[in-house]
Amino acid sequence: MDRQLLSGDEAVALAALHTGIALGTGYPGTPSTEILETFDALGGRAQWAPNEKVALEVALGAAFANARALVTMKHVGLNVAADPLFTAAYTGVGGALVVVTADDPGMSSSQNEQDNRRYAIAAGLPMIEPSDSQEAYDFFVAAVEMSERWHIPVLFRMTTRVCHSKSIVAARAGGGASAPAPRPHFEHDINGRVMIPANARPAHRRLRAKLAEIGEWGETCPLNRVERSGGDGSIGIVASGISYMHAVEAAPDASFLKIGLVNPLPIEKVRTFAASVRRTFVVEEGDPVIADSLRAAGIAVDSKPEMYRFGELDVARVRRILAGDTSPEVASARGKPPELCPACPYHTVYATLQKHDCIVAGDIGCYSLGVLPPYKAMDTCVAMGASIGVGLGLRHVLPDEEARRVVSIIGDSTFVHSGISGLVEMAYNPPRTGHVVIVLDNGTTAMTGQQEHPGTGRRLDHGPTNQLSIEGLATAIGIPSVTVIDAYAEPEEFDRLLQQRLAATELSVIVARRPCILAAADIRKWEGQAAEFRARAAEQSAVCEPGEENR
Amino acid sequence: MSVTNVVVAGLGGQGVIKASDILADTALLAGLDVKKSEIHGMSQRGGSVTSDVRFGTAVLSPMVPRGEADYLLVLAESEVEVARPLLRAGGILLSPDLIPDADLTNKRSLNVALLGALSHYLDLSPELFLQAVREALPEKLHAVNERAFELGRKVAAGQGTIR
Ligand SMILES: Cc1ncc(C[n+]2csc(CCOP(=O)(O)OP(=O)(O)O)c2C)c(N)n1
Numbered sequence A: 001m002d003r004q005l006l007s008g009d010e011a012v013a014l015a016a017l018h019t020g021i022a023l024g025t026g027y028p029g030t031p032s033t034e035i036l037e038t039f040d041a042l043g044g045r046a047q048w049a050p051n052e053k054v055a056l057e058v059a060l061g062a063a064f065a066n067a068r069a070l071v072t073m074k075h076v077g078l079n080v081a082a083d084p085l086f087t088a089a090y091t092g093v094g095g096a097l098v099v100v101t102a103d104d105p106g107m108s109s110s111q112n113e114q115d116n117r118r119y120a121i122a123a124g125l126p127m128i129e130p131s132d133s134q135e136a137y138d139f140f141v142a143a144v145e146m147s148e149r150w151h152i153p154v155l156f157r158m159t160t161r162v163c164h165s166k167s168i169v170a171a172r173a174g175g176g177a178s179a180p181a182p183r184p185h186f187e188h189d190i191n192g193r194v195m196i197p198a199n200a201r202p203a204h205r206r207l208r209a210k211l212a213e214i215g216e217w218g219e220t221c222p223l224n225r226v227e228r229s230g231g232d233g234s235i236g237i238v239a240s241g242i243s244y245m246h247a248v249e250a251a252p253d254a255s256f257l258k259i260g261l262v263n264p265l266p267i268e269k270v271r272t273f274a275a276s277v278r279r280t281f282v283v284e285e286g287d288p289v290i291a292d293s294l295r296a297a298g299i300a301v302d303s304k305p306e307m308y309r310f311g312e313l314d315v316a317r318v319r320r321i322l323a324g325d326t327s328p329e330v331a332s333a334r335g336k337p338p339e340l341c342p343a344c345p346y347h348t349v350y351a352t353l354q355k356h357d358c359i360v361a362g363d364i365g366c367y368s369l370g371v372l373p374p375y376k377a378m379d380t381c382v383a384m385g386a387s388i389g390v391g392l393g394l395r396h397v398l399p400d401e402e403a404r405r406v407v408s409i410i411g412d413s414t415f416v417h418s419g420i421s422g423l424v425e426m427a428y429n430p431p432r433t434g435h436v437v438i439v440l441d442n443g444t445t446a447m448t449g450q451q452e453h454p455g456t457g458r459r460l461d462h463g464p465t466n467q468l469s470i471e472g473l474a475t476a477i478g479i480p481s482v483t484v485i486d487a488y489a490e491p492e493e494f495d496r497l498l499q500q501r502l503a504a505t506e507l508s509v510i511v512a513r514r515p516c517i518l519a520a521a522d523i524r525k526w527e528g529q530a531a532e533f534r535a536r537a538a539e540q541s542a543v544c545e546p547g548e549e550n551r
Numbered sequence B: 001m002s003v004t005n006v007v008v009a010g011l012g013g014q015g016v017i018k019a020s021d022i023l024a025d026t027a028l029l030a031g032l033d034v035k036k037s038e039i040h041g042m043s044q045r046g047g048s049v050t051s052d053v054r055f056g057t058a059v060l061s062p063m064v065p066r067g068e069a070d071y072l073l074v075l076a077e078s079e080v081e082v083a084r085p086l087l088r089a090g091g092i093l094l095s096p097d098l099i100p101d102a103d104l105t106n107k108r109s110l111n112v113a114l115l116g117a118l119s120h121y122l123d124l125s126p127e128l129f130l131q132a133v134r135e136a137l138p139e140k141l142h143a144v145n146e147r148a149f150e151l152g153r154k155v156a157a158g159q160g161t162i163r
């Protein structure tokens, strides 16, 4: 057990196992995806939800039943889950609820670099931030303990470098939280859980009282610690997360106040620390969240110049920050960009869209690579699921001849995540010229490393479950023309179909179905196992009660 | 506090991350502190990938600062110039042309061959490297990769220092 080389994601999964997390749920998103995959591999109960909002709600239900629950997502996922999150802060939980948000400063694989520490402040939730894998493990245990102690969801903020860097972890002797996991059971608490205004008003006051208590605890809790250096005490650095690691390396002679509880901040501890050094510097990646809060509390601190708000920090940048260096930085060489695999099923689709000079409302996934040369066949890409709404908006206002060229293009996992309500909108408010939605169904969530989703009919562990029919759903929503086609195998047929649909004044959905080339072999293997499973289940249900196949 | 900084660079699918995993595991087996960091994401789609490995008595930041790599292993010729600024002045570059094509039974073991070359310069025993190679790869690939490792090690020893 001792001394394993683990990524931050793996360390969280191990801690989840050791703390008796009864259910882990989430939606894939770099850099958070490996948490649930590892939790499953370690024997934990992990499942993918169709999107982050549903995932958070499922985990909240489990925590209402006094279980310990974990939900994981990337930073933008928390936007999707924000609605239940803000009110879950009011209801609180019976068991434990830890919400992992994995931020991506520098946007190595994201559409923005929002700083989710702002969510902790906005929702009024405690937030814990680890700096390496050991802390990811230890702090996760602390997050479970805090959540249970104050009956409050705890935000666990990681960043790309903490999620994906590997460092040495010694798991706790005896593992896990101090108290054994409670047995799930239900207790009525209508006033506490039903957030009609009459109940929500006192709930908000309760939340603020909890936060005040946590704030007091945070002043002395082990998550925040002062490290005195052998230096002359002239500079004191306040830092959290990965920035702390860079800063200790960049300024070995400084004293440090390392912050693990980023909300609520240990204001008095910082005040005392600041008084003990000649100059206090806040080193943080992203937005000046800590610096602003400290200044608002009347503590004089120096912080980074605006140019360092953008992108990741590293040791070299922290040295520059501490030196007040605002000279232009050397841009690192970009290298070769990724591209669609040579045999990717999307090639035909993008070639055809390009040929017909379509206006393409695009979406997020592997297929976003269609924006690169040679196709350059994507005109917008904003948020998961946005392709359909944006395409409809374009169709509504553009002159007819231009409107007819608008196509929405969306991946299968993205469609299930947040495209369904767009399709409902399309049926409800159809543009005068109709509209064409192409669902790129490659049988997997390729972008994030080939995860299952409801449309594949397989669970997180690739075992069989109910399968969502995308074409069936489109028909049920009321889309008059729905076609499934393998565009890669039948390029001419696809070309004809697209032209016909663009010319028609009808609503249409084209499901372009062919497996991702990287996932195809695995899909065949799992399908084989699923067929065997179904056959066995059918055999058994012929003899006894209806089988268990719909787990 | 002395830390050794290694960067492995190449294209998605070439085994950059596998190589850095093996190196990091070797340092772990040697009882050192070690951190390793890379950007995952689109790396499978053939784009540039780099992975940083740092080891020593105590490692803080997981990222090798630009221009401070002691060793740079590059798996794709086309990436050599892209990655070169990562190397410190006087640092050692191990590029794919170091390994004679004809001597490499399986092209996919270039990553392990370059680790062999790297091992010539490091204070980590080749036995630990080979143990890490075996732990990281399926058994049917052990023999070919052990040969690749020895090849790289021999080539590096023959060349003296390549700067
Ligand atoms: C709200 C949100 N959650 C998660 C992600 C991460 N993410 C980007 S695209 C994507 C799904 C892509 O799958 P699919 O639509 O099937 O397209 P493919 O990658 O297979 O082409 C995910 C999970 C995100 N960008 N935004």
Ligand code: SF4
Residues within 6 Å of the ligand: A339, A340, A341, A343, A344, A345, A346, A366, A367, A442, A446, A447, A516, A517, A518, A519, B045
């Ligand atoms: S991983 Fe799959 S979906 Fe992505 S480019 Fe390759 S074949 Fe296409």
